[in-house]
Amino acid sequence: MLSKYFDTNNRVTIRIGEESRLHVHLDDGYWTKLLDPGFVYEPEIGDMLDRVLTSEAIFLDCGANIGFWSVLTRHRTRRVVAVEASPETFHRLTDNIALNGGGVALVHAALWGHDDVSLSIVGHHLCHAAASVCERDGDIGRNGWRSFDVASLTLDTLVERHCAGLTGPVVVKLDVEGAEIPAVEGARKTLSERDVVFLFEDHGQDPTCKVSRHLMDMGMVVMSPGRRRPLEIREIAALKIDPTRGYNFAACRPDAPFVESLARPRP
Template sequence: MTAQRHLTFSSPAARVQYALLMGLFRCAVTRGLYGRFARGLGKVFDPENAVILHEAGAAPYRILLNDGYWTRFALYLAPYEPEVDSVLRAASGATPLFCDLGANMGYWTTRAAPLFERVIAVEASARTFEGLRGNAGTLSNVTLHRAAIHAGSGQVLTFVNTHLSHASARLMGDLPANAQDQTETVTTLAIDDLVPPGTAAVIKLDVEGAEIAAISGAARAIAEGSVLIYEDHGNDRACMVSAHLLAQPGLSVYSSENGLIAMPDVATIRALKRDPFKGYNFVAAHAESPLLAQLIQSFAKSAKPR
């Protein structure tokens, strides 16, 4: 969704704050420095100042201007994860269900709502969930859950809201929280308890280190033909999530950055991950999944010269 994009602002002061951010963005040589700029300005201006991203066909997406993660993508109107957009468009009409798991503020929830009959969005952080509710809570075909995606449903786990970026929030696991981080408890949900039996869904999974546990809780959904869009981060040179998926009998992994390209091994995936600060999205499904076959066909058609 890159056409007919424009921004509006929550107030005249928000427009001024945005203009200052644009100038600071040009000076920032690293993502971390820009994040400090955004948080610093957020202490000077009203913390509720926001920019609203409008794209044709999708609900408005509200971004707080003290948010160093999302404002990077609102500035200059650059496309966000176009490889995910291409998969969703290819899947539209081929399945009724899209699951946005680790939905954050609901960017992909709001983009997917016009493309699928039903969208399920799950976010673990209480504060981030409120942003998700604000962006997607009024959409009639969207169901929201505040939960952590994991191997099974009903566990109560500790969730860490990292002080630098909500995009890095995670289940505590073996890595303790930083002194500046905030923790809270959250109940778990398994993917197999979200996807109805017999439905092959498109499932976007971005759960910051809990991917393998989450995939374990999706055994039935994947066996029944669901297609997984998952993140393999650039700083993980072992490609642990991809290696886990490639080790499963019958599963295939694809890159969708330049068409749907089969990834035969971890070395091929590692070679694609050139930026250690970036999360790379890949697609995984059983080789015999009819939904996967439809995606492959759709990508092949779009690649043909016109």
């Protein structure tokens, strides 16, 4: 509704957390939900971050969008790196990090299984949260959908460039709109050398749970916060009752220190 009355440059500043702010554009139907004081954004991701982030951890906010989680976590961990592929959204991300005094490394790239591949990002200025390098080719030219070329980057290269010399666990929030499997494939070196946990989305429209299956095939366990044991595929499929929304889970090696914190009962 707001997009009918406000142009793309009209925005408000809202407070998130105790010491963070966010610019929200009033034509942005995804983020204007934050104007409702009763709305809680992605509570599962917030719960998982509370369990796995420490002052020694590195947080890779992959699919950072306009910077909600990057801004909130910038003082809680050793380093925050925000990665966003959509050019327009990356501009808004940069603006929000500057609004909060910086402290976050910004990367304009699309996560993929190989470096330096030119990928097409398909997006819409009113639906930027759905911008994707996968599964939207048919939307190009339809009702304002358009494509942008952006270079690919692997998680291994991201860690080498921005986390060299930093020890500690790596927490990866992976919300890359259908590119999760190529992104995970590009992290094999990091997975062999560090403790890594992926906070990822397995969408309700996929009854096969292909992202969870792929992570399990790579030797990881899939966890849901507060459950004492890893999930099986049939349990993940049973949890995904709404085909229009994504469901958030965590994945790590079975011997990783994250398992205990993820399994801890909710208070």
